[in-house]
Every structure is written in structure tokens, then in C-alpha cells.
Amino acid sequence: MATHKSSRITVALMLFLFLNSFSSFAQLETDEVVDEEFNPTEMIMHHISDSHGWHFFGEGEDAVTLPLPVILWTDSGIVTFMSSAFHHDTEGEYVVEADGRKFVNYHEKIYMLDEGEEALQFDEASHAALNADRPFDISLTKNVASMLITAILMILLFTSLAKHYKKSKKAPKGFTNILETLVIFVRDEIAKPQIGEKKFMKFMPFLLTVFFFIWISNLMGLLPGAANVTGNISITVALGLFTLALILVNANKDYWQHVFWMPGIPTFVKPILAIVEILGVFIKPIALMIRLFANITAGHIIILSLIGLIFILETAGVAAISVPFALFITVLELLVAFLQAFIFTMLSALFIGMAVQEHEHH
């Protein structure tokens, strides 16, 4: 029975991965019909960057897009309208009127036209709009929507796990058991060895949240037509800042002494080492943030480039090689999705552990 079940799961997984390759395939095909000349850089950037509507497939007026709210903070208060008001236009041609002001979407950046202006004038050389301002954009974009889905998913999963422990003392069954295994993995393999027996419980909520948020976001990013959340530098900056804040708030006297006035070395070296150590405090979270961003972005670019090869070389025969290879990379990305969540949590725990550990005084 058990082998039966697992083989069915395997078949379902394979089918899903094939569908995944084909969906990017379909997107590309329609891309090419519109643009006579295929531009791989443009196609890849379109797929990995954030946008105001959730685009699934199709091009131009036939595009299937989930409209998302656009929320803008202008000098005359908050202006909101749905992204469908732009009619899939990202070239700044379609003008939307809201609250008496005119807005255009130019390359996924929203510009507010000056009073009395009818169309956007954009200076390509200086990358600046001549007759428009950029209002403060707090829109619910594709990435924000995807993060909200991840958050809801996490709340549902972990409240069900917590409820189970309230009801009974027995080990949970089925899917909740998998969750328990992962929580224990984070506790015993990441938090305890890096932070130490005494203090690790205080940091468990952060480590668990970061681990599951990154992992689920990474996995969701691999779904066809999904947002590239952890491959967005702003999101990884925020995650890195959380770790930095935790280190700065929780660091003990020993840690600061090691940063500013390292004990046990000649005095003339101390100021030089202090500069290096102060830089190190900030380089640690920066490295964390770039590692996650670059890993996930690189994975997406590789898959898209492999599929893009078919259109660059304009031969269908290339598909016989590049589609299986893209499939292979997609499977590899499943591993990378877990590994990057693990590495981020592990290094966060390591840095926090360095800041809170007690030194033995000799």
C-alpha cells in the first residue's frame, strides 16, 4: 500500500514539473508573437521583477492578469485604484485618472503627471520623467500579495500544530508530523548548537519564522506564474535587517568589548582591528541578504535562459535538450530552496550566538 501511494505521489510530482516547464514555454511563445525580435534580457527581467498586477499568461489585451490594488501616497492624500485600470500597459501610454490627478505606469513605476499635462515625457538619457513625479508607492504588488499568501499559509499550518498540542500529548499524525519534524530540526540542528543550551529558546520564534518564511517563499517562487519573493533585494534587505537588529539589541558586554577593544593582543593593533570588527558587524547581514537574493535570482535566470535558448537559436530541436535540462535545474532548485532557508537561519543563529555567548575569563 505504502509503495503504491509513494509512486502515485512521484507521478504527480513529475507531471507538475513538466507542466512547469511548459507554462514558461507558453509564456515565451506569446512573447515572441508580439515582439518580432526576441529580447532574452527583457523577458528574464519581466519574469523576475515585481509588478503591479499578477500576470499569468498571454500578452497585450489577451493577457490573463489578476488585478491588484495600487495605493499611492501623494501630497493630496492617499489615492487608490486597481492595477487593471492601466489595461496591462507598462509603457506609460495609458493615462489613469483618479482623485483629479493623472497617473501612468512606466516600466512598473507609477508616475503622477503634473497639473495640466496629458502624456508622460520621459528622458531616456537621464532616466528621469520631465513632466511627472513619482508618488510614494505603497501598492499591494505581486510580491506583497505572494508574501501575504505565505503568511496566511504559515498561520494556518502552525496554529493547527499548536492546537494539536493543546488537545493531546501524543505525537501528531500525517502532515502535522512533518511540521513537527521540521520544527525540531530547527531547534536541535540550528538553534541549540549555535546559540547554546541556555539562551536558544528566546530566539526560536525568530529562527522558525525566518526559516519557514524563506522556505515557503522559495518553493512558491518555483510554481508556474508565481512571484519571485526571495529573489527581490528589498525583501532580503528587510530579512537581513531583522538579524542585525536582533544582534545589536541582544549583544552582551563581551561582544562589544571584542568589537571595540579586542583583549589579548598588542595595543597598537587594537584600533586597526576595531575598524575591521565594526565593518564586520554590518558585512554579516549584508552577506546574508546578498546570498539569498543572488541564489534565488540566479536559479530563476538559469531556468529562463535555458528555455530562452530555443527562441534565441530559433530551432525547435533545441527544446529536446534545453527542456530536460531546465527540468533538471528546477529539481535542483527544490534542493536550493531548502538549503538557502537552512543557510540563512543557520548563519543568523551563528551570528546571534556570537553576540550572546558568555566568554570564560581566565
Next chain:
Amino acid sequence: MELLHVGIAALGAGLAVLGAGIGVGKIGGSAMEAIARQPEASGKIQTAMIIAAALVEGVALFGVVAALLGVLTT
């Protein structure tokens, strides 16, 4: 000019990958030897190996990001 930019960016990405390849290879090789010598410590060795490999890979990805910026901003 365009070709020069792209060429230099590609060269940079290639060099970064070369360095990371040597680094990760050495880490993996040493970990393999260590596990062969002490199979009972394989869990600990694997964790340490993954951390070291991630640090090396991080540097390589800095190179890749810099190369990407070189291509995309021209």
C-alpha cells in the same frame, strides 16, 4: 562598446565561478576524506561543510551580481 561591456561582464562571472568551483571542490573533498576517516561524525562534518560552502558560494554570487549589473546598466 556594447560588446566590450558584455564581454568583460561574462569574463568576470566566469572568473567568479572558477574561484567558487575550486573552493567548493576543496571543501567537498576534505569533507569526504573526513567522513571516510570518521563516519560516526558525518552529521557534524556535513553541517560545517554546508556552512563553509555557502560562504564561498556567497562570494561567487557577489561576482555574478556585479557582472549582471555590468550587463543590465549599459
